[in-house]
Amino acid sequence: MLIIKLDAIPSTNSYLRMLSSEKRLKDYTVVQTTNQTEGRGQRGTSWYSEPGKNLALSVFKDVSGISLKQSFLISIVTSLAVLRCLKTFGIPKLKIKWPNDILAENKKICGILIENVIQQHQYKGSIIGIGLNVNQITFNNLPQASSLKSITGRNFNFDELTNGILKELKKGFKNLEKGKIDDLKLDYEEHLFRINKPSTFKDAEGNMFSGYIKNVSDSGALQVLLEDGIVRAFDLKALTLMY
Template sequence: MYKILANTLFLGKEVIYLPVCHSTNDLAMDMLKSGKVTEGSIVIAGEQTHGKGQRGNVWKSAPDENLTFSLVLKPSFLNAMDQFDLNIMVSLAVVEALAYFDLELLVKWPNDIYTKNGYKVGGILFENVISKGKVSGSVVGIGLNVNQRTIGLDHATSLINISKRQFDLKTVFDLIVHRIEQNYIMLKSGKHKQLKESYLKQMYLFNVWSKYSDENEFFGKIRGIADDGKLIIEKESGMINFYAFKEVRFIKE
């Protein structure tokens, strides 16, 4: 079903398809740690029995209706302090690829894929290996609700529900991988600022007053992303706060 990609330079030149897999990220990480995997290798599953989300959350997906895959990168050119740039370039690539289908989606910090009205359609999990101050390896897991009509989670949806059309999973997969490679090449060539600017333009609730909660509920406006990936929010009082992942949450009204 999923073959070697012809329109890429190195991503997807080895594609391992498994009808059922406990976690593509776990398998890809084992391959990375073995030292026997080439950069750009991809593990994709028709069904994940223990799909992983951020910070131990579980990613649930119906068999053969969605995309659940992990790719291996070796961005040793990237300093450990700049590892959030991987989040930026991959999240942006997914949104850019889906724009091919006239889908206007956004990135919800740090790396979820959202509709403009606040429904999640996908998520991305990064597991990085740091060595001597560099990102020696990274496993990027992508889960995208594509043809699954009933999600069973609040504030979640799928591409088929948004567009009222069926998608060819292989086509969506190819477009996403191709776009990730293009953005990765940009990152490798030092175009960090350009990627970050594009990410902010595609960012959910950027420069919009919304309701949040840290230790208390408050109204705030996202002003940007710090170099270390922290979310910058301006409160109504004018105070500027920097938040790491799970230190603040958006309250959907």
């Protein structure tokens, strides 16, 4: 396992993708920084990180054994790996906000961005990007954001967090290789934010509506029970779950 530490970089995902295009990377090659200047999130959102206070890392994973239809399994494994790691550090009330934000005490502490490399209609690799709010305590104009230090009052070591996440990632992908898909999906849904609770959503046109999260389909679509009693599936670009 190779861990590349950089003082500052625009995006760990972009850097690791560049490396993967230049040479064949070993499984679990990691790029890590505490100063990511142009972090990206889901739907093209930016991810601001105060220099030296937070952890950004990207992991290259060989996912050639996963079919295109199973892509959401990568997100499930990654979300659970981060959550399980943070549990070992004593972070309370952890939840996964669909599809893969990590919350603690109902506030976002971690964002995940997964970019897959596809060749000839098959996965060759996955760039798993993780942005974790660690020791930053001020989040201007971001009322739903928090950090490990804000929640616990403690400072955290970046290398210990990286090693913990990698340990859980390896466990998760090992379970995936063993075919424990149902167990992983069940664990993911058990930690899903607002599952079976009345929730507010916004669709792609900006319309607000209410419903209950029931589960997640194999493809990663969110299954929502609407007020008319119909369960409808929404993909990532079609729906936003409000806090």
